[in-house]
Amino acid sequence: MNTQEPQSMVSRCDATTCRFNEDMNCTAGQIEVSLSGQTAQCLTFTPTEGMSDSYGMTAENN
Numbered sequence: 001m002n003t004q005e006p007q008s009m010v011s012r013c014d015a016t017t018c019r020f021n022e023d024m025n026c027t028a029g030q031i032e033v034s035l036s037g038q039t040a041q042c043l044t045f046t047p048t049e050g051m052s053d054s055y056g057m058t059a060e061n062n
């Protein structure tokens with residue numbers, strides 16, 4: 001696997017449909033990741049607006 005820096009959990013993310021994904025980089029300040037086996041699932045994943053309207057939620061903080 002990639003070398004991981006202590007400050008940054010994610011060095012590269014394949015979830016390009018996530019609104020935090022910027023050119024395969026995660027721009028979210030803090031994320032939660034669930035590890036199961038060899039698969040890491042990001043719990044912070046949020047679909048880009050417009051990509052899917054089946055999600056009615058927003059991840060914006062007030």
Ligand code: SF4
Nearest residue numbers: 013015018021026042
């Ligand atoms: S929030 Fe999660 S899914 Fe979205 S870009 Fe960051 S690591 Fe990837």
